[in-house]
Each structure stands twice: as structure tokens, then as C-alpha cells.
Amino acid sequence: MKEITLVRALGEAIREEMIRDDAVFVIGEEVGVYGGCFRVTEGLFGEFGAERVIDTPISESAIIGAAIGAAAMGMKPVAEIMYQDFATLAIDQILNCAAKIRYMHAGHATIPMVIRSAYGASGAGAHHSQSIEAMFCHIPGVKVVVPSIPYDAKGLLKSAIRDPNPVLFFEHKLTYGITGEIPSEDYTVPLGKADIKLPGQDLTVVTWGLMVHKALQAATELAKRGIELEVIDMRTLVPLDTTAVVNSVKKTGRLMIVHEACKTGGYGGEIAAIVAREAFGYLDSPIERVTTPDTTIPFSRNLLETIIPSEKNIVDVALTMTG
């Protein structure tokens, strides 16, 4: 085992997969010479050269389209879209091509590709702060992954690169610096499998990305008051590990979903609907969603702190639910 930051865990995953499989290559803005806007691809350009670590013009749609076309012809691209907000410029390629090409070919085409992108609020203004994962979860044909710790980040990214489907891989900017232990040897974390980050008896908290850490902090606070949270890190939103969520709610009788994305149309609504159907008789209180309100993400720190779900928000709602 070794201690590593999440950003380096991601870099290691890409590097090891590039060594393992010649078909894997990196493409995106500033991924090469610059080392990646968030330094995920640092060192790869020097090691693998300009052919396998491809710097592009600012052309999100062409980057994703080129990755899809290359994937259709047998390559395994890892495309970077610098900020998740910018993925909207490539939404046609993601929605109409990446997700549909296999179906349009009646199964005689395979699109093994990964689109990595940084999401979440970090004080960078309205267009560099959003959490729009639910928009992508609404697209049949793609998988959606959101890691929270270095171990998962590396293992999930390796699985994503090896997966024969298009995978969207969203990394919260404020998790890049989080450290954790990972094995020295090769390992993967399967897509579609949630992880119980903390077992507990009283209330299930379903969450992903940075919010996993806020939920764990809230759990520590609530434990002092004798309330046990069970914190489930979904890790993969599509395919969704419904069993993990439903089984937990059957045990605790309560469900809170926490996400940084705004509430309306957020993925929490989907999870709530599933649980309301599959575990209706087990619920001891209404399902709660702790999310950012429906708003544009502001710049000022104090405004941000007002809207982004905090440890205190989770504690307060948990107290109401269990009180």
C-alpha cells in the first residue's frame, strides 16, 4: 500500500492502462505539454509522446467526435474535457453519437472510450463550477462514474478504460488533493457497484463525489449524539447499484440523498423514486434530498457557502428525520 493524492491516482491509472494496451491514448485541451489543467495527465506527454497524448485546439465537439470515431475503429481514447461545464459544447457528440452508434449499427460497433471531466464548485464562477451529472445520466448508452477517494478513482478509471462502452468520468475539483492508500499492484474497482463507506443502523445517506466526505464528517458529528449514518458512496451513477441502496434502506428505514447538483431534475429524484417503489413499506420517514438549491453557482465564497450542501445541512436534516 502507498499514500497518494486522488489526482495522482488518476494519472497512474491512465499511465498503467497506456502501458498495458497500445490502443489507449489521451486527447484533449492542454493534456500534453501543459500536463493537464488539473495535472491529471502530468508526465504522460514526456513518456508517451505527442502521438498518444494529443493536444488539441479548443474544440470540444471535435475532441469528443474524434474520440468516438477512433473508438469505432478499434482505439480506446481517454478524452479530457477540462471542465464539466464545457461538456455542453460536445453534448451533440455525446448524446447523438457516443451513446447511439452501437445501437445504430445493431450491435456491430463498439465504442470503448472514456470522457474525463472536472466538476463542482470551487469558487471559479458560474461556468467552471457546475455539477450536471444528471444530464448525462439521462442518456441511454453511456455509463457515468463519480469517484470520491484515490483508491476508487484509480480502480474505477481503469475499469472505465477497459469497459467496452462510452464512460463519462466526473472528478470533483476539491477531491483532487485528497489523499488515501492504494495498493502498489494492479487492481480495478468494478463499475456499477456502490461502496458502503460507513456502516450504520439509523439512516442511509446516498451520495457521491465530494459529498461523500461531507456525509462522513456529518456522521462523526451525529455519532456523538447516538445517531448512526450508513454512508453509501454510489461511485457509479449509471449503471446504478439499486440493490445496495434498497437493502440499506430496508435496514435503516430512512433515506437521505446528498448531491451538489441542484435539486430539480437531479439524480436524487431518480434514486428517491426507486426507493419509494422498492422499499416503500420500510420507510419510517419521508425521503429527504440535501442539494444545492436551483440556482446559478455564484462566485463569492460566502455566497457559495450559503448554497452548497454542508456537513451542518446533513446533520440538521438527519436530526429532523430521526427526531
Next chain:
Amino acid sequence: MSLSKDDLIKMYRWMVLTRTFELTMNYLFDRGRVPELQHCSVGQEAVGVGACYGLRREDVVMPSLRSRAAFLVKGVSSKILMAAAFGKDTKECGGKNTSHHLGDLSLGIIAGTGIVGGSIPLAVGAALASKLKKTDQVTVCFFGDGATNTGNFHESVNLAAVLRLPIIFVCENNQYAMGTSVKNSVLAENIADRAAGYGIPGVTVDGNDVIAVYEAVQSAIEKAKDVPAQPSLIECKTYRWFGHSQRDPVDCRYRTREEIEAWKIRCPIERFKGYLRAEGILNEEVIREIDEETRLEIEEAVKFAEESPYPEPSKVLDDNYVTVLEAQS
């Protein structure tokens, strides 16, 4: 590659086959016998035939909405194409895709999208794959004049240029994007002039002259095979005889009868036939034979399509994802 007498006759036959296919489709659609709304390429046959003739199986083609000839020349049988239009259960698209956007990777054809310009980035990706795999494949990407006003066109041509990819962008300028004249959508005299902005060669050819199209594409293929590769933009000026689709009657709302008639006089098939006749390559007997053969082929294609089964409803959710079992096999 210089064209032999045999090549020229084959090219002529592909053009006649394409037209017969398209006119039959229109006939069937008008009588409610085929469900796919037809967007026919009558008048534009020289572009697809000229651009695809001589391509190898491993070369990649990204068709546009109006690339019927490209499909046929690249190897999709008229039966499969017809069955796709009927929504029947073909291996190639299983009722899940239309004939206009059909794909068959075993023939080097990538399924296009119904979004104008949206397929162009994928073609760039196919060319990128050949560069990375160090094969000598070239990619030919078709699109209409309307697509050259989309962001995808500009991003894609520029990306292909800076990455030096082996790709030929073939613009089928049929003068109209639906009902919008190219005169009202592009101020430049030629769409090929746009190539200069990306630092790649751009040529405008008479898109109704099949040999001119062929020669332009062959010359671009040589550039694409240079080291480093050089992409090209080829504009083929041609004309769409019929409406945007079979629901768009030729009522001269956005063009004049005189204009249509003037272009019909420049029919790519009649013109090529005249040339081949004058050169002594085609005689009346061979012309009649080709007419008869292609008519029979399309008749059989219709029969095949009508008799083919519809896809199993139980398969409707298949192929959205590669399943674990498929991935393991």
C-alpha cells in the same frame, strides 16, 4: 489510378443503379409502401460514385444524408439498403437505423447521424485511428453545403488539419440546405475557399462530372498518404433535382422552374453517357443491358425488402450497451 474502359462502364452502371434505386424509393414512398421518408440524391449521383470508386474495403466512408451512391459503391447491397428503408431485420441495422444513416464497419462505413454536420467529427476520429495505427487507410467524409455552416464542420476540419490526418472532406454542394439557398448562407464564392482558413488545399469541381470528382478525390488521396498527411476539402457543385424530402414538393417556393430545368440539362448520367458513347466505350446495346440489369436488381431489392422479416420486438433494448457476456466473448 487511371481508369480503364471497364472502370468507366462500371462507374456508369453505379450511377444508373443509384438513380434507379432513388426513383424507385420515391415511387414506393409516394404510395405508402416504404416507411422511411426519402431524401433522394437524384442529380447528384456523380459525387458519390466519383468519390468512392477505387476506394478499398479498408478505406473509411462517412456518408451524409444524400450519399446513396457512396453506400452502393462501397459495397452495401441494394437489397440491404432497401430492406433498411423498409425497417426490416437486416444484420446491419436490425430496424434500429434508417437506410440514409446506415453503417457497416466491415465495409468501412460508419453510421452517420441525423444531425447535419454531426457526423464530421467522427470521420476525423476514424482518420486519427489510421494515423495512430499507422495504416494507409484514408477516410472520405461526405456532407452537404448546409453542414459547412455548423461548428462541427469548422472544429473538425481544423482539428484534422493541425493533426495532419489522412482525410478527404467532400462537400456535396447541391445549392440548397432544405429550402435555404447557399447564396443566402455562404458569402464566399466557393465553399472550398474556406479551406484556406485551415491551411489545407481546397478545390471546387464540377460535381456533375464523375471523372472530375474521381480525379480530384484521387489527387486528395495522394496528399492524404503523404508524410505527414495532408487533408483536403473538395467542393462538388451539383444540384438536387427533387425536394429536400419526398414531403417537399417541387413547387418552386424557394427556386425557379427555369433553374431546375437548366440543371437537368446538365444531368450527370446523360452527360457521362454522351461522353462514353462518343468515345466508343458504350453502345446502345450495352446501355440497354445496363438499364435492364439495374432495373432487375432494384426490383429484386424491393422484393427482398418486402419479404424480409421485421425485427423481433424482444430485441428493441439490445445494443444500447455492450453487455458483460458480449464483452467476455
